[in-house]
Amino acid sequence: MRVAVVTDDGKTVSSHFGRATHFLVATVEDGKIIGRELREKVGHGRFANEPHDAEPSGRPHGMGQHAQARHGQMLEPIADCEALLCGGMGYGAYENVKQRGIRPVVTEIPDVDQAVLAYAEGRIIDQIDRLH
Template sequence: MSYRVAVASSDGKYVNEHFGRAKQFLIFNVTDQQSEFYELRKNNPPCSREGHNDDQMSRTVELLADCKAVIVSQIGTGAIEVLSLKGIKPYVLPDFIEDALKTFLKTK
């Protein structure tokens, strides 16, 4: 069975973005044993130093609507709740993307 996983990364190598501040997400097609890069999705981050924008948070979650999970370096409780309502499970795995995906495959 194949599904998609989003990864919050600024450099394409490391999971280094807070969910609400991620300017892009790398999307991977994942099976029970492997992952393969699918596409890059640009994002207008919903969070700033002043707080977060609920409308933009909804747009970010919709951007990832076809994903089963999102791997991030950090995430707030509000974002966790919004993602959960859409059936997207967040994983906090700050690591090299390849290693984070391996950890995800072991823990899902």
């Protein structure tokens, strides 16, 4: 299985999906990480000069049409992954990840390898209270 982790340094799980610069994609077989690939990730900064919609009335962060398009661009590099682990993200990004058939998991585990193995072993807890 392939698991993507939002990171800036390849070692630590980033606390913010939108601001992170990379994905660490880990390949796991038989409970062991057998491969790692650092992939570039489009971040919020790329979209600074693009239009931003106001959030639809009563809806959480990142649910507007422009936000969904930006999330899609951010997620293209991990289309081959089963899950996406991060330390935090907006509600809209979380829903967009699910819509693309990738399982989003918000975790408090700071170490990339530990988070990946916890996911692979079914021990990880999705901390949805960390969504914003």
